[in-house]
Amino acid sequence: MPDTHQEAAVAVRNSCTCDACIDGWLAPRMKERLEVEANFLRYVSNSLLEDLSGLPADEVLPDWIIAADTALHYIPMELHTKMSPAFYRGYVMVIEAIYYILLQEPLDVACIPTPAAITARIQEAKEEPKESPTALGAEDIEDINKFFAAGGRVEFALEALTDRAMEKSPEGSEYRRKTELREEEEEFEKEVDDIPMCMNDLNFAFVRTRLGLPAHSIGPHWFFLTDSEEEDEFEGDDGEEVVYEVQTDRLDGTFMKRRE
Numbered sequence: 001m002p003d004t005h006q007e008a009a010v011a012v013r014n015s016c017t018c019d020a021c022i023d024g025w026l027a028p029r030m031k032e033r034l035e036v037e038a039n040f041l042r043y044v045s046n047s048l049l050e051d052l053s054g055l056p057a058d059e060v061l062p063d064w065i066i067a068a069d070t071a072l073h074y075i076p077m078e079l080h081t082k083m084s085p086a087f088y089r090g091y092v093m094v095i096e097a098i099y100y101i102l103l104q105e106p107l108d109v110a111c112i113p114t115p116a117a118i119t120a121r122i123q124e125a126k127e128e129p130k131e132s133p134t135a136l137g138a139e140d141i142e143d144i145n146k147f148f149a150a151g152g153r154v155e156f157a158l159e160a161l162t163d164r165a166m167e168k169s170p171e172g173s174e175y176r177r178k179t180e181l182r183e184e185e186e187e188f189e190k191e192v193d194d195i196p197m198c199m200n201d202l203n204f205a206f207v208r209t210r211l212g213l214p215a216h217s218i219g220p221h222w223f224f225l226t227d228s229e230e231e232d233e234f235e236g237d238d239g240e241e242v243v244y245e246v247q248t249d250r251l252d253g254t255f256m257k258r259r260e
Helices: 004-014 028-050 063-068 070-074 077-082 085-102 115-127 138-149 154-167 173-177 179-191 204-210 227-233
Strands: 244-249 253-258
Touching: 028 063, 028 070, 028 085, 028 154, 028 179, 063 070, 070 085, 070 154, 085 115, 085 138, 085 154, 115 154, 154 173, 154 204, 173 179
Parallel strands: none
Antiparallel strands: 244 253
16 A cells, blocks of 8 residues: 555655755745745734834724734634734734744755744743843733634734735736736846746645645635725715625635625
8 A cells, every 4th residue: 555645745845846945845935935925024013013002902903903914814803802902912923933934044844834833933932031032021922822812823824924925926816916016026036036946936825735724825804995996896887885794704704795
């Protein structure tokens, strides 16, 4: 009887065409793409957290914060009432842990942000000496504990990372719609020009499964229309106002449905 685990390992390595994939499957260019997106997500989230300095730690986040931070769109809506500043800070620490892992060198399994690796990194940061720049202080530990106690999971951040990176890549629908993303891709290609190309460079479904996620994203769970979209989408063919209601689907996330 064939060894299915061995066959799976061979299949993983056979998908690499650059002979440089980390652990035989994570293409260096994909790793760079995830690193860039993780850095972007942490920057945006930390910037928005500064605007919440006066909000009580356990009060629900204002809608404009959730709308502004795409990383929060991957938190299931059933956790809305638990999405406090403390919860948010804990979530951002998970993103920081992912970014920390992606920065590790040399390029081996230590730089792959699996759920187990993220959890281990968070625990490591809790136990680091206070003088360490990456150590978590008492308040940080309290916040990240609140995040997990409220139902938060490291997979939410991985969902945000992989889906946002995909949407900004040539594989994404946003990439096809937005000129600025195509311009950013041109700059990214220049930065990774010396890294060998691989069949795994844009295989997000494959990477997601290797990170312990479903092949296809189950988020985002939140959608916010811009002013122009509201004008286009919320007016019927006869010029009358159209009312939409939020619908939630277990697999497809949350979407706007026209109310009959």
